[in-house]
Amino acid sequence: MEPVSNATVYIVDDDAGVREALAWLLRSRRLPSESFDSAEAFEAMLHTRPPQRQPCCLLLDVRMPGMSGLALFDLLVARGSLHTMPVIFLTGHADVPTAVDAVKRGAFDFCEKPFSDNALVDRIEQALAQSGERLAELRDRSSLQERFRELTDRERDVMDLVVAGLPNKLIADQLDISVRTVEVHRSRVFDKMHVKSAVELANLLRTGH
Numbered sequence: 001m002e003p004v005s006n007a008t009v010y011i012v013d014d015d016a017g018v019r020e021a022l023a024w025l026l027r028s029r030r031l032p033s034e035s036f037d038s039a040e041a042f043e044a045m046l047h048t049r050p051p052q053r054q055p056c057c058l059l060l061d062v063r064m065p066g067m068s069g070l071a072l073f074d075l076l077v078a079r080g081s082l083h084t085m086p087v088i089f090l091t092g093h094a095d096v097p098t099a100v101d102a103v104k105r106g107a108f109d110f111c112e113k114p115f116s117d118n119a120l121v122d123r124i125e126q127a128l129a130q131s132g133e134r135l136a137e138l139r140d141r142s143s144l145q146e147r148f149r150e151l152t153d154r155e156r157d158v159m160d161l162v163v164a165g166l167p168n169k170l171i172a173d174q175l176d177i178s179v180r181t182v183e184v185h186r187s188r189v190f191d192k193m194h195v196k197s198a199v200e201l202a203n204l205l206r207t208g209h
Contacts, residue, residue: 006054007128009033012042012069013061013090018113022059029121031128039067043075055135057086057108057127062095073102082106084134086127090115144204150192158185159193163202 009031011022019035026033036042042058058076060069069089076082086108089099099110108127111120151159154175161171168186172179195201 007031007132008054008056009124009128010042010056010058010085011035012039012058012064012072014038014064015061018061018090025117025121026124031121031124039064039069039072043067043072052084053135055128055132056084057088057124057131059088059090059111059124062089062091062098070098070102073107077106082108084131084138086130088120088123088127147193151189155185155189155192158182159189159201162186162189162198163205165198 009026011019011033013019013022013035014037016037019037023033023035034045036045039060060073062069073087073089076085076087087102087106088108089095089102089110090113091099091110092113096110096112099107099112103110108130109123111123148156157175158171161174166174168179168182171186172182175182190196190201193201193204195204
């Protein structure tokens, strides 16, 4: 799998040796990373950064002094962050049941220490790919909402009836306007929504919600 462009792997582990080994492994696979020695340090970073725009994932140790990895995970779940920032837990054997439960609640995966380099990198690349896909979906949805806001009230009325499959004559009768006016509004709707047909418009609205 080709590395995801402009991606970052966040490493949160209180063990400096683990952080350095992971950072070296990721560099060897052309994957940029940032390391944090505590959940609190990572949490503080999140508060100072702008909203996430590039693919990323989080390698998170389960047991750490202070805020545990699980407590940080719960915060990320509550914020809805897992949708675009998949979490891979790094866990010792005793923590496997906890990690399995976290996967059921939305974690991407867990990797038991000592981990297989190849297996871990494979999962990281898959997590980054998922992050990229979901960020693209959010951008598409935001773009669609912006286009929708450009429509006038009458254009929205016409759009709803076009999507419902009504021909111009019936739309004109229902809205008490001329067929020519319907044609003008229909053309403007297609231009503003960047589509060329009623079918394309219907598909766009269906996938955008």
